[in-house]
């Protein structure tokens with residue numbers, strides 16, 4: 427076993443806190459093996475979404491990433507910043523707090539790199555692998571086992587001081603440290619998150635159906651169901667509802683972190699601006715944030731849905747441009763949105779687009795739009 431006297435847990439914590447990390451905990455690399463059956467159960471019951479890694483072993487086995495791993499250092503950084511978002515007069519789409527500032531992956535990897543350099547300066551032969559959401563491991567479970575916080579009924583990790591607005595990351599280390607103690611849930615009889623969840627994704631206490639989660643819906647590519655379109659409201663990236671209602675977040679410590687203050691992107695972003703995004707503008711506004719990873723068209727699709735749900739008449743002109751755009755599914759969605767927002771006025775535009783359209787799904791949406799305007803019934807199997 428590696429010499430454990432080269433650096434202590436206290437020294438690591440002290441350095442981490444000075445660097446800007448808010449919470450540090452230590453877990454055993456074997457702490458995830460007990461989740462094998464739980465994951466199997468989730469997959470078998472269709473509770474996982476398609477961006478989740480399906481190979482269970484990769485989700486629970488840190489030895490894949492560092493074969494002589496002896497400990498996992500879990501870190502958490504609060505994004506509960508002191509900042510009040512403006513409410514614009516025009517219709518807007520809401521963006522989750524996770525994406526307000528600089529992409530948190532970069533922020534956390536920088537902090538972990540500093541911590542690794544510190545450990546290397548003390549322990550020459552140390553090996554460390556840094557992970558921030560770029561791996562299939564159960565990161566929240568690592569944080570829980572490292573004593574970062576307890577599991578809330580909303581499936582988030584809640585720290586009594588900082589609440590649950592926490593970015594988490596880990597360092598796999600070939601140095602053994604005694605694991606920290608887990609914290610039992612302090613939710614008590616509270617069920618606010620379950621009641622408030624707009625997607626009805628919290629299907630039980632500590633149980634989430636990822637396919638119903640609206641946060642996932644905003645990043646899922648392609649067409650969404652009519653039910654999801656209604657439930658998503660004006661969310662254009664992520665969903666914070668189950669955290670916003672949590673009493674632990676009402677009393678959580680607020681932090682001052684310049685990197686998480688929104689710059690080009692606004693937490694309540696003008697819908698017309700999103701609908702008119704080109705590649706360059708998307709890169710300028712969303713590129714530096716974590717909201718950019720699913721691409722421009724997914725963001726525009728969400729803005730189309732938000733314009734329907736907020737009855738935004740200002741969206742009509744940009745929607746007409748999208749009807750003639752490069753993306754087939756945005757053409758389909760804009761036809762549908764126009765049928766709701768502009769009715770008969772847009773019928774000639776939608777009909778013209780319908781006759782030109784070659785994509786089957788877009789054509790289906792356009793037909794649905796045309797029939798809606800004409801007051802005719804649309805059958806789901808129609809094309």
Ligand code: SF4
Nearest residue numbers: 623625639640665668
């Ligand atoms: Fe429900 Fe939104 Fe929380 Fe998902 S993120 S579980 S939809 S409240």
Ligand code: SF4
Nearest residue numbers: 578579613616619672
């Ligand atoms: Fe727990 Fe209530 Fe917070 Fe949900 S809202 S995580 S039940 S304390």
